[in-house]
Amino acid sequence: MGGQHGVTYRLDPARNRARIQRLGEFRVLGLHQIPQGAEIASAVLVRRESGFYLQVTGYLPKETLAARQKFPHPVGVDLGVRDKLTLSGGLKVDFEVPETPRLNRLQRRLFRTKPGSKNREHLRHLLRREHGRIANRRRDAQNKVLAFLRRYPAVAFQEDFVKGWSASFGRQVHHSGIGGLKARLRNSLATPLPVERFERTTGECSACGEALEVPLSARVVACPRCGRTEDRDLNAARVILRKGLGLSPNQALGVDRSEVTPMEREAAVRILGSNPWVRVSFLGEVGSPALWCREEITHQIGV
Ligand SMILES: [Zn+2]
Structure with a gap:
């Protein structure tokens, strides 16, 4: 969509609505994620398999960017197998985006159609669209996790068999969930501190x-x-953080702090809480490993 914001089109982030000349007004999900005070430069209507999207580019005032302060300390991240991250400060992030009941329904229906039939073609199309929607949710969950990690001045993580994974499980696994996150970590952080994948991290105090x-x-x-x-x-x-920083156990005293600061807590709720499939829990009490308190996060994403 060319033209000028406010003239040929108008976005209303608070109400998740857009009005476009000659097309009228319609609902756009997720528009509320545009920060307040952003100056909108362009909005382009894009058609993908999974539906129509509005690609919005905008500028933020300098003060807003300055307010996005970095946390004062580096962090180590343990990447679990099942879409779970544990941060050395005592914060756990769970971002599993499940397949939808609709996807399973469509797959069952497809199975019952005749090869080459119109019905089968139509169901194939619906399935591709549903896959696209789920992939978008996963990508968004990853984006939120990466946005949060970018707030740390340096992030230590262990390199993984990402290449091997994609060979054995195909692209789906590679780009969704934790596999995709691992693949994106190195290039998404200001100061990545990769730890060799052969380094011992779990089996060490x-x-x-x-x-x-x-x-x-x-x-x-x-x-x-x-x-x-x-x-x-x-x-x-915590071992990953120490090794990422290249320190020995007695040098690392105090670096591997085990408490979530109010600043981290606030940012975790704000950034990660805007995706309904991302869950955050905080270590309840230092020294009591079983005590994780789950904080329910309210989100505003539309239906
Ligand atoms: Zn020990």
Whole structure:
């Protein structure tokens, strides 16, 4: 859509509505995510398999950007297998975007159609559209997680078998959920601190560096040398932070702080809470690994 904002078209982010000359007014989901005070430069109507999209470009006043302060300390991230992230400060993010009941319904219906029939073609089209919608949600969840991680001055994470994954599971796995996030981490952060994928991170005490035997099923690790007991993933996140910074266990004292600051908490709720499939929990109390309190986040995304 060319033209000038306010003349040939007008966006109303507060009400999630757009008015376009000759087309009239309609609802645009997610428009409320445009920050207040943004000056809209252009809006382009794009057609994709999954529907119509409005691509909006805008400018933010300098003061708004300055308000997006960095957190004062670096962070280590443990990337779980099932769309879970644990941050060394004691914050867990869960961003599983499930397949929809509609997708399953369409797949069952497709299965019952005759090969080459019009009905089958139509269902194929609906399925592609539904896949597109789910992929958008996953991409948005990833974007929110990356936006939050960008607030840290440096982010340590462990390199993974992303290439191997895509070969064995195909592109779907690679671009959705945690696999896609891993692939995007390195290029999305101002200061990525990658830790070699062969480095020991789970089987090591974050406090003293002692090697630990950690069975796959163990949620908590206990160190026989220093006596520290900790949530398995939190321990790994702290080891990753230390190794990412290139420090030895006794150099790292105080770096691997284990408490969520009010600033992090506020930003986590604001940034991550705007996607309904992203959940955040905070470590309830330092030293009590079983105590994670889940904070329910209200979101405004439309139906
Ligand atoms: Zn120890």
